[in-house]
Amino acid sequence: MKNAEQVTFGGSALDRAGEIRSDPKALTEARQHPDARAILFWRGKVLISPERPSQLVRLPMDHAVLTEAEADPILLGREDGGPRFAFDLSPWVPEGLDEASLGAFLDPSEQRHPALPETMGFYELRRVMTWLSPRDAELAATGKAIIGWHDIHGFCAVCGAASDITHGGWQRTCPACNASHFPRTDPVVIMLITHGNSVLMGRSPGWPEGMYSLLAGFVEPGETLEAAVRREVFEEAGVPVGAVRYLASQPWPFPASLMFGCQGEALDDKITIDPVEIEDALWVSREDMMDVFAGNHPKLLPARKGAIAHFLLENWLADTLD
Known part of the structure; x- marks a missing residue:
């Protein structure tokens, strides 16, 4: 099918930087790169700014809100040489949160963090997927999927011990039996x-x-x-x-x-x-x-x-x- 990759989430030729995932020094350098940016998620929702031409928000790596993130960031790849990392802010509980509104077939609710501008909000990806450019959609889908995998794979499937996030977020390693676990699709x-x-x-x-x-x-x-x-x-x-x-x-x-x-x-x-x-x-x-x-x-x-x-x-x- 000639136009197969025009489907939403179909790919944008993102450089996934797979060659540095197993290199701690390179990962540290990537996080410190002047063009590195953070992409935020909250309970599977992605941070976007609908009023901006580029709607997926990319925050500087020293933004104060990132201190509230759960676990280590996940390396998503590089854009024009600039590393992109996914951060999970799920521990944050919005004031007056209506839990019943979450998880609906098409969740219409939006959450806004007090440390971020009012123009930015966490939106359900199914709701906004057609708003995003191919690159934004690929980054959002990748971050949501890998964070979701970590959420339900915190323990080693071999021995049951708590496992550690390694390889830039693309592997979990068991400190007890040394088993390695990889994201599944x-x-x-x-x-x-x-x-x-x-x-x-x-x-x-x-x-x-x-x-x-x-x-x-x-x-x-x-x-x-x-x-x-x-x-x-x-x-x-x-x-x-x-x-x-x-x-x-x-x-x-x-x-x-x-x-x-x-x-x-x-x-x-x-x-x-x-x-x-x-x-x-x-x-x-x-x-x-x-x-x-x-x-x-x-x-x-x-x-x-x-x-x-x-x-x-x-x-x-x-x-x-x-």
Whole structure:
């Protein structure tokens, strides 16, 4: 697919500076580099300034707010030679915080730290992902995913001892048994399944009314992407799939997936859903999907902008999958 990397989080050729991660001296020098900058996160939200042309905030490394960060910063890479580090401010508790507003399907709340200008706030990444430039989106997705991995991997999976953050945040090392642990990304297939002039859509329980998307599911150990597509579609919708081809991928840091967009040809259009897996599935014609994207369909809402489902459907409608 020629325009595959135009998908949100699709990559911006960020220099990830992998060659210095295992070099403590080089990491120290990177933190002290005059062009080094900090990118802040709070409970998975990223600090942006919507009123600025470059919306992802990059703070100087000596900013006072960084003293409130949890654990060591994570080296994200370099921009024009300037190192970029992710800092996690999750220990900070905003005054009057409404915990119930956090973690919603699309969290609309914004948190502002008193040590930062009012123009800066912590925003849920799914809400703002389409606001960001490709570079800002890659930095934000990388920081959110790696911080999220550290949050749930604080102990050695071999012996159970508390592990240490090493290699610029890209490894955890156990001081008890010397085991090394590395960030994991879960492979997920998301499927543009077509039959004639129609595409297969489904919805999960709890989604907003009218919201449908492409079917998706995790790849199992020992399984190819093609096999995962056929298995997931048949399990969820009872539709057999023949030919399958890969189209594009998208890092999806919610919390740590890599979405493999594939196209598959349905061998039958009869749908038999598994109610444990999905709430509903249906075939949507190209003409109806054009109405959905235009906001004119009486029942269906378009897939969320920024998600690979929207990207694949948009290219299907434009006949630009090749």
